Amino acid sequence: MGNSMFCYQCEQTFGGKGCTKSGVCGKTPEIANLQDLLIYQLKGISCYVKNLIDRGETIDKNIVTFLENSLFTTLTNVNFDSNSHVKLLKESQKIKESLRNKSPEGKYPDAATYNLSDTKEDMLKDSVKAGIMYDENLDADIRSLRSTILYGLKGISAYGHQARFIGYTSEQIDQFYFLALEATTNDNLTLQDMIRMTMRTGDMSVEVMKTLDKANTSRYKDPSIHKVNVNIKKGPFIIVSGHDLRDLEMLLKQTENKGINIYTHGEMLPAHGYPELKKYKHLVGNYGSAWQNQQKEFDGIPGCILMTTNCLMRPRETYKDRIFTTSVVGWDGVQHIDVNEDGTKDFSVIINKALELGGFKEDEKPKEILVGFGHKETLSHASEIVNAVKKGIIRHFFLIGGCDGARPGRNYYTSFAQMVPNDCIILTLACGKYRFNKLDFGTIEGLPRLLDVGQCNDAYSAVRIATALADAFDTDVNSLPLTIILSWYEQKAVADLLALLSLGVKGIYLGPSLPAFISPNILQYLVDTFDIRPISTPEEDLKSSLKQAN
Structure with missing residues (x-):
């Protein structure tokens, strides 16, 4: 059983039905099954938290942050590192037990009553019952809506995480994570109830995007029309990929006057539209194209890459020593840059590596596109x-x-x-x-x-x-x-x-x-x-x- 999996959360899923041997995204059955178990734990935590919410108690923000980060960790092309999953699983059990002690007696779903095993081997054995298809008798439409709600929540968690890192949150979203996850374990809910909860997930998606828009525009001012060079410039460089503007901002500050060019990549391209990021003269352009071409485009480049969110693909050996992950992103054997207690990050390892690699030898003729609408x-x-x-x-x-x-x-x-x-x-x-x-x-x-x-x-x-x-x-x-x-x-x-x-x-x-x-x-x-x-x-x-x- 250890070497099979089931995942159908992304568009490229095998045969349009589901990945069962390994993920088209590059995740192994081991990672897929640890992610299933982590989601199962989050559902269990949510059953207890919903009780507290119903009783009008406030939820510890550390639990909200943990849940948000864990959901985001399981999003497609984010984290492929088994150690970080085991760490999150162990943390989830501590949280679950502390909540269980505060919760009233009563009947709870299996996800809540389950206790995590001690070793990774046993966790993997347990993960079978956390699988999407485990309950064969579940109504297909209920299963479909439970999955839709869960995947909607994963998307919301990515945006919520980005906004929280800039210091913006929404009380509604913070509560909704738990209410919606509890709904995916609740056998008493009808199809109509689940449709309503799915639509509610859409409302919360609007709310979280509004929160993130406010975070980005308050900190970096409203985007305006800017030209972006999509060709390369001579000199040492770091390419920043993903979505997180705060990571880019910190890196721009730390690379000022170091002779390093910063390029955006993938979903970071719109960063050039924000006046407070565009003001850094060494933010010189955008490198490459969409995420799925990264293995070819990063192949042996004489500079570094920082992955701030998804989409990370299996790094080739030709650049595995120069790609760095941060936040919830991870890959076995790739260097990770942690966040400090005060919310800052120290990017000196990637800065030094970029200087050592020396960068591009000459300029290409500039080609500009417009962003910022x-x-x-x-x-x-x-x-x-x-x-x-x-x-x-x-x-x-x-x-x-x-x-x-x-x-x-x-x-x-x-x-x-x-x-x-x-x-x-x-x-x-x-x-x-x-x-x-x-x-x-x-x-x-x-x-x-x-x-x-x-x-x-x-x-x-x-x-x-x-x-x-x-x-x-x-x-x-x-x-x-x-x-x-x-x-x-x-x-x-x-x-x-x-x-x-x-x-x-x-x-x-x-x-x-x-x-x-x-x-x-x-x-x-x-x-x-x-x-x-x-x-x-x-x-x-x-x-x-x-x-x-x-």
Whole structure:
């Protein structure tokens, strides 16, 4: 049993059904099963915490932080290090016991009454009962919604973690983690109850993105239009990947006047739009493309890489000595930079290594792209946009965004963007934009036709833009000339999708494939209620988007 697993939380899952021998993402059965057990422990903790919440008691913030970090650790392409999982598991048992002692007598689910074994071997044996498919008699639709809620929570935890690191939290979110996890263990809840809890997860996803938006814009000011060089410069360098702006800021401070160039990578590209980060002259550009090309792009480079969140892939030997992880990210044998008690980090190991490696030998000719179309920047052009729509100069808006992946079907998004007629505007966000963000789309009424709204969490910005435009036209979002084409890869995209549904957005195109954890009945419910559409061909989908609008 030790060498099998079951995981279907991401888009690339084997055969579109589930990974059973090893994860397509690179995780081993051992990691997958330790993650199952950790989630099981979090569910158990949540059963006790829900009791405390029901009795009006306040929850220790350390428990909230632990739960958030643990959920985030199990997100796709974050942590592949078994020691850090065992450490979290042991910590979870201490927390569980302290809560158990405070909780009233009563009947609790197995996840709550279970006690963690002492050794990793025994933990792995126990993990069987924590498996998604363990209860064969569970109703398929209930299982589907439990998974959807859990994956939505994982996405929320990633955003919550990022906001908390800047010092911003939401009391609602902090409580919701426990209430929602308890719901996934509760056999008394009906299908209707679970649908309500799934929609509630969408509400909380909006709330956490709003919190993170506030954190980022308060600390780094509202994004504005900036040019970013996507080619390399001569000299020692560090590439910062992931999503965490605070890590980037600390590294920028610590590398000032050291002769080191800092490049963003992947989802860090939007950092160039924030005035308080852009002011550092040695933030010189963006390196490479989307996360799934990192093994090729990092191969033997003469500089260092810092991974602040997902998406980490198995590091090749040619750069394993120069890639560093921080926060919840981890890989066996890769150097980790811990956070100090006071919330700071010391990046001197990566700085010294970058200087020692010496960096690129010469400059490439610069090539620039534009970033920084957050809600404030874009809406500063609202009246021009509205007038252009009223005059028929702008016909339609397409939001083409989401996470990217390695599947061949993903060139759909490139083709779609290229086929969009010249009288339409494309909004984009998350790393799906690397499919087309270096192409030239020209301008319309003085505005670039391609507007980069930011990271995946900036789905919040896109919503702000859409609702403001709807208000300007005195209508609702679903009546706007707007089509949303969503590419999903991991659990943050699940949170984003639930957020859009909770806001009542209809007619979203979803691809490249449908989630394996959505049962046929639940899919039917989403189609009936929200008119969700699996993508077909770019030609067909573009035609039906523009036809509906007329």
